[in-house]
Amino acid sequence: MSNVIVFDFGGTKIKHGLVNASGNIITASTYKTETNDLDRFLNHLFSTVRTYQTSYDIRGIAISMPGYIDVHTGYSERAGAITALDGKNIKQLLEKEVSLPVETENDGNCAALAERNTGNAQGCESFICMTIGTGIGGCIYLNGDIYRGSRLRAGEYGMMITHLASDYKKNMHQTAGFSNLVKDYKTYKQTNEEVEGADIFEDALTDPHVKKMIDSWIEHISRGIFNLCVTLNPEKILIGGGVSAQPYLIQEINRQLKEYHYWHEFEIPVVPCKYQNDAGMLGAFYHFKKMQAVKN
Incomplete structure (x- = not known):
């Protein structure tokens, strides 16, 4: 070919x-x-x-x-x-x-197909792939194949409601999408210039407020992952998207998950996609x- x-x-x-x-x-x-x-x-x-x-x-x-x-x-x-x-x-x-x-x-x-064929999900029969970009994408790979749902809507994790602190209920697209972190960061820095993910994570090393901002953003990701794990009980969770190249993201997700009650009963590897x-x-x-x- x-x-x-x-x-x-x-x-x-x-x-x-x-x-x-x-x-x-x-x-x-x-x-x-x-x-x-x-x-x-x-x-x-x-x-x-x-x-x-x-x-x-x-x-x-x-x-x-x-x-x-x-x-x-x-x-x-x-x-x-x-x-x-x-x-x-x-x-x-x-x-x-x-x-x-x-x-x-x-x-x-x-993303799941790439990881299942030659990436970090080789040999897995059931796993979850979550991609973090402008919004949140996903795939449920169940019993050796993609689960698409009755109307091709399965894996739309971005629609999960993860924020109830205000009258307006926010979904994961709005809270965990990388665009949300970028928006908050640019507001804090009072800039309209283009911002790369690596810049935000690097700034967090010296600015406690930026680190707190990142950790708060990761909370929404971790909450979604926990809910998926206790619902589907997969073998592994893979995190994709450009921001998955940041080691701190995966480390903090795993740290936060350990703080959830009952995580020890459902705990599985949460790792980045090989192909990011x-x-x-x-x-x-x-x-x-x-x-x-x-x-x-």
Whole structure:
């Protein structure tokens, strides 16, 4: 199989790259997500695909994206923060434009597929993958396969209510999404400049207020993890997304979990995804291979 163009649609950035037949990412880049304007979103997408086509032999296109995704048809009833794709079929739109086979899958499921195939979930029959990005993505890998739910909505951890301290009940997207930490940090620093996760964690080493801010944010993540563990009793929890590269995140999650009553009865390894920020793209590639094998 020749090269596959892979995309990971995020609410802030579109990650894209090329994966060869051996499953290695041989080139990768990003551009800013156009979340609301479909025409602009598609124009940038089509242009990126054509750029790859001019330099490489392309077998197809694999897409990881948020929302409720029908992997057989490509239809997305909702696409998370990318409202331009709500009720749209990116698979059909792309196949019509570039005449290449396209496969789509939910981003949390893609991260789980990458980890199950060659990452930190190898050998696990039941595990949970939680991806931390603009919002919270997830996958329930149960008894050897992805559990999708009756209406393709399983694994939407971001919808779990984790904050009841005010009249407005907040879900994990709003409390545990990395964008929430960035917003609070920028407010504290009184800046509108772009902020990277590494900058916040580094600042926490010398600023107690920033450390407290991070710990409070992690509380919402830990609460969600605890609830998932006592509900599904998986073998392992994997944390993905770019911020999972920060060792303190995983250390603090595990520390906080030990403070929960009964955690000792349900305790399992909570570890970062091997592929961190690349898990979505690699998982999309594995999904593409599986779907094409079935069709051919």
